[in-house]
Amino acid sequence: MSRDPQTSTDGDVRTQDAALIWLMVHTMRPHWRPLLVALILLLATALLNVVPPYLMQQAIDGPIAAGDVSGVLPLAILYGVAALLMFAFQYAYTYYLQKAGQRALADLRTRMFEHIMKQSQSFFGKMPTGDLVTRLTSDIDTINALLSSSSVTILVEGVTLIAIVIVMFAVNWQLALLAVIVLPVLAMVTRFFRVRIRASSTGERTALARTSAFLNEHLHGMTVVQLFGHQAAAAKEFDTFNWNYRQALLSLRRHSAYFLATQEVLAAVGLALVLYGGGQGVLAGWATLGTLVAFIQYTERAFQPVLRLGEQYNAVQIALGAAERVQRMLLSEPSVPEPAQPLELPRVRGAVELRHVAFSYVADEPVLRDVSLTIPAGQSVAVVGATGAGKSSLVGLLARFYDPQQGKILLDGVNIRQLSLNNLRRAVAVVPQDPVCLPGSIAFNIRLYRDDISDAEVKRAAEQANAAHFIEQLPGGYAYELAPGGANISVGQRQLLALARALALSPEGVLVLDEATSSIDTEAEALIQEALARILRTRTSVVIAHRLSTIRNADRIIVMHRGQIVEDGDHETLLLRNGYYARLHRHQLAARSET
């Protein structure tokens, strides 16, 4: 699906209906049993709705007209039984419907979250976190409201309406005609408001998502907002978001208010027609008094469903908008898709080749242009160059955070697009510049959800990364619990941990490392350098290098400039060339190049 999941100016009515049906079918199917029970009970309830007025008519025209007091009692008992049954059915269908609906929604939330986790880095660059959170929570809640209350109302009231119309025509077609004459008018009014309510409800969702994205960012950055006196400007900006949200809500409410009022008026007109026509009928003898009383009740009951449907209309429209947003999200293909028939690399030798690779994040702003590079298995390559030269993009492509627009990248002769992402993540180990620590034990942070990695392997990786020493000194060692963001260990220790993680997840694959520029304590720095020197000797590695010692330890240096490889060779060769690298080197290049 090529549609951008972020565009919230939603599609036409048909795609929204289709989206809702698609969602319903997909999410409800596994829970059809309780759903079926609920539906049967619903139908029974709706049909029972017709009974009380009918009993009333029987009582008035029968025993009451005849002055037969004892004849009223059985009808009164039947009336009571019908009411009790309706209560029992109502309770039962609500229970079963909730059971099916809540399970389906829980499934839907899980699917959304899993789907989001499959997305590429560029997806997260585009989607504000607040927007995602809105989709995961508020949109699903909206659909929940539809499932748990609106759909019930619609079904019960819909069936009730049909049953009442049938019974009315069966009892007295002239009166029935009078009662339903306003229904076509009502249908037209509904059509008129349908489009307006739907458009304004979509506007409301979009405004809400924007508002939460703004809130999310500013709440996160509150310290800076306060320290730099940004409160007034932020408040003003929030005002704009808030105002837009308010306008969207007002427009939605205005439309639904007009709609409801129009319906009330039409219902009153319908009732007046029955009273007038029925009165004539009773006097002229083509209708009985009991029939008139029953018809007044029927008309009220017939309009109650219509009014209730109207009230629910709003909720349905909002849910349709939400359903479409959810569906779009679920249907948006990750821009780094899994291959249909993935190949497996059982053992990684580590030969890497880039063939005519071109890449850009934004069209017409190329980041890499026609880059070709062959790295034999076991070679270590240091990538150097100024900010914006394309180093990070090159490394990101190797790890398949993105796919190139042109050319291909081969690992041991296989296009990395053909490898399953799982396999690729084991074949290419990535150490990012700013390592992430999740709350959990040290061991968990090293194996990171890969339960197949044994304690011994965790320990070996930590030793190779020179992280074992500091870990063993922590209280509890590998069981030591990290605070969110790794706040209770130093920046340097976090980097050692990230290195250990990469080695554990991919013990023999290609190491891709974006050397941290952060200044860290000298001790950790020495440990990292020592570990890196050792690792670079043993496996294929591509390192964005910032330190001279790392560059010297590499077998080969490539220099990037404006998206191209401009120099390629070992330290001595490049110095002799007296070109870009030589100049960089003179200027303490290790210090010069940031990401």
Next chain:
Amino acid sequence: MPDIADTEEAVSPLLHGNIRFEGVGVRAGGTGRWSLRHVDLEIEAGTTVGIVGATGSGKSTLLSLLGRVIDPDEGRVTIDGYDLRSIRLATLRSTVVTVPQETLLFSMELRRNITLGLNNIPDERIFEAARVARLTNDLAQLPHGLGTIVGERGATLSGGQKQRTAIARALVRDPRVLVLDDSLASVDTHTTAEILEELRSARAGRTCLIVSQRLASVRDADQIIVIDEGRIAERGTHQNLLALDGRYAAMYRRELQQAEEDTHDADPNSATEDIR
């Protein structure tokens, strides 16, 4: 009521930047443990203080007292004799500007990120701040220069670019007191040295507090304090502390060893030529 707010009698004096910590103690959030205790420190206006110490030793806590992100639980902090709590927050925060450890940029134009909270700042002032923060070259490389919209939380910039933007944000306000809370951590050593040199020459009476993991960033400070477990363990100039042969001297020896491996063949004479 917010617990950090202006009192009715809050004043807005013209401040020079003489800072005193008097018996300051701060409890770790909600616990009985002290994350900072018995801190006495005097910083004369216009001088630079370097603060070093291990992760979690209390350096950031000390700095966050200055912008009144937190208030002390014991003792007081004064500027020019005024207790910080008696100065209007807006006055205090335009006098003392902190570049926090974690860089926070917003999804808006780079220009607005730098002038955050200010209005009508002429471009020359922004460019000057960008120059001192060594951001000029990056501006030239960004698609729309100052008008470039940075992604959510600055996602489109590198770690170093983000930090240098945060420094430019502080400098454009030309504060009397500049507080760098490990704000150069993602900036490479060479650029860090350039920025510190710029700050020194453009300082003109500005008080600076610099927290850093790199001793090279603080060695020229008028006074260096070493914080350990919430207390000031050592204080003095670089030379004093080396002579003391304590923690600072040990840290320095380790860093020297490291630096030797890294930079011994760099040619300092050509360091000003632009290689980009």
